[in-house]
Amino acid sequence: MITPTSTAGAPTGNPGTADARTAEADTAVVLVNLGTPDAPTPDAVRRYLREFLSDRRVVDLPRWLWWPVLNLAILPLRAHRVAHKYASIWMADGSPLAAYTRRLAQAVQRECPQWRVVHAMRYGAPAFAQVLRQLRADGIRRVLVLPLYPQYSTTTTASVRDVVEAEGYAIRDVGFVEAGKPTAAADGSAPVAHFIADYHLDAGWVAAVAESIRAHRAEHGNAAHLLFSFHGLPQRLADNGDPYPAHCEAGARAIAAALGLRDESWTLTYQSRFGREKWLEPATADTLVALAGRGIRSVDVVAPGFAVDCLETLEEVAQMLKDDFRARGGELRYIGCLNDSAAHARALAAVVRDAVAAAASAAPVATPAPAA
Numbered sequence: 001m002i003t004p005t006s007t008a009g010a011p012t013g014n015p016g017t018a019d020a021r022t023a024e025a026d027t028a029v030v031l032v033n034l035g036t037p038d039a040p041t042p043d044a045v046r047r048y049l050r051e052f053l054s055d056r057r058v059v060d061l062p063r064w065l066w067w068p069v070l071n072l073a074i075l076p077l078r079a080h081r082v083a084h085k086y087a088s089i090w091m092a093d094g095s096p097l098a099a100y101t102r103r104l105a106q107a108v109q110r111e112c113p114q115w116r117v118v119h120a121m122r123y124g125a126p127a128f129a130q131v132l133r134q135l136r137a138d139g140i141r142r143v144l145v146l147p148l149y150p151q152y153s154t155t156t157t158a159s160v161r162d163v164v165e166a167e168g169y170a171i172r173d174v175g176f177v178e179a180g181k182p183t184a185a186a187d188g189s190a191p192v193a194h195f196i197a198d199y200h201l202d203a204g205w206v207a208a209v210a211e212s213i214r215a216h217r218a219e220h221g222n223a224a225h226l227l228f229s230f231h232g233l234p235q236r237l238a239d240n241g242d243p244y245p246a247h248c249e250a251g252a253r254a255i256a257a258a259l260g261l262r263d264e265s266w267t268l269t270y271q272s273r274f275g276r277e278k279w280l281e282p283a284t285a286d287t288l289v290a291l292a293g294r295g296i297r298s299v300d301v302v303a304p305g306f307a308v309d310c311l312e313t314l315e316e317v318a319q320m321l322k323d324d325f326r327a328r329g330g331e332l333r334y335i336g337c338l339n340d341s342a343a344h345a346r347a348l349a350a351v352v353r354d355a356v357a358a359a360a361s362a363a364p365v366a367t368p369a370p371a372a
């Protein structure tokens with residue numbers, strides 16, 4: 001069986017009502033992140049990238065075209081180079097994305113003693129589908145699925161939802177719902193999954209990100225400019241209705257408003273471009289070049305699209321882009337992700353509790369009449 005993420009099974013001393021402390025033994029919370037290699041080696045990176053980049057949600061090219069490109073060009077060339085990057089950020093307890101996600105689930109478990117809290121990965125281990133099967137085998141009838149993506153994207157969030165659907169859960173959607181994916185009617189026998197599609201405007205999450213920026217600036221002083229750097233996406237997907245850029249914009253605006261920032265003092269940018277297609281703009285790297293060109297000597301960078309630090313923040317931003325900006329005479333100060341901070345755990349616990357409360361107060365989903 002899957003053990004609770006927390007080593008402390010007993011309720012913690014967090015201020016909760018008697019109801020909140022009542023164990024709900026048939027309910028589990030699953031925090032789902034992208035996934036990451038098991039080791040900073042070319043073999044492990046190749047295995048990870050093969051699974052990740054074979055997902056049609058991530059790369060939607062016809063397979064006859066994509067298979068040779070992936071297997072004959074991308075994997076042989078990329079695995080070795082990217083393994084070096086992972087090696088430069090690897091931590092004592094593994095890949096940062098894995099280590100922080102595991103610790104974040106432990107922190108959320110302390111906030112939610114009434115539920116079993118576990119973590120899972122969409123690619124790699126612990127595999128989300130396996131985790132769902134084990135929970136079902138353990139008698140869990142209701143899962144509260146929180147993908148660790150504050151902003152919905154068809155390339156990330158929807159892929160997590162695909163697994164919930166494939167595993168036979170009756171899905172109750174909370175937040176963004178893709179066209180053609182109506183909330184399923186429960187037939188009474190299937191276990192229920194509350195699927196939390198996004199939390200980019202959640203007040204507690206916005207406040208937690210704003211506070212992390214405020215705390216960083218209180219310690220290091222205000223840089224001349226603040227970049228909100230989000231992972232990018234092919235522009236084509238946005239043109240076809242992916243709400244991701246709108247979620248990034250609305251979230252960044254809410255965080256900037258919480259900090260009382262003037263419009264000229266911050267910019268939203270996109271990083272981690274992959275492939276030859278046009279991706280969302282402006283690119284973080286190009287914006288830093290432009291800022292240096294305008295004589296701006298210090299820039300704070302925060303990455304609110306990433307729940308926890310990972311390759312894309314620690315290597316790309318805090319190492320590579322920082323070095324590039326320094327070469328142009330500037331100082332880039334990276335503000336870390338919320339990771340396993342108590343503030344993050346509290347915010348996510350509240351997101352999950354709100355989703356459950358909203359589902360409880362919503363009209364029950366109609367059960368279709370049996371066919372005559």
Ligand SMILES: C=CC1=C(C)c2cc3[nH]c(cc4nc(cc5[nH]c(cc1n2)c(C)c5CCC(=O)O)C(CCC(=O)O)=C4C)c(C)c3C=C
Nearest residue numbers: 034035036037058082097153155156231233274310311312
């Ligand atoms: C077509 C390719 C990709 C799309 C679309 C994409 C979207 C996307 N990704 C994240 C979050 C993360 N991506 C990470 C790594 C990563 N992403 C891609 C490609 C696409 N991402 C690749 C190939 C990689 C691996 C590294 C590399 O080879 O360059 C990570 C970090 C993983 C880690 O182990 O640390 C995260 C997190 C989001 C949020 C997103 C769409 C909104």
Ligand SMILES: [Fe+2]
Nearest residue numbers: 080081083084
């Ligand atoms: Fe090498």
Ligand SMILES: [Fe+2]
Nearest residue numbers: 231232272312
């Ligand atoms: Fe990515």
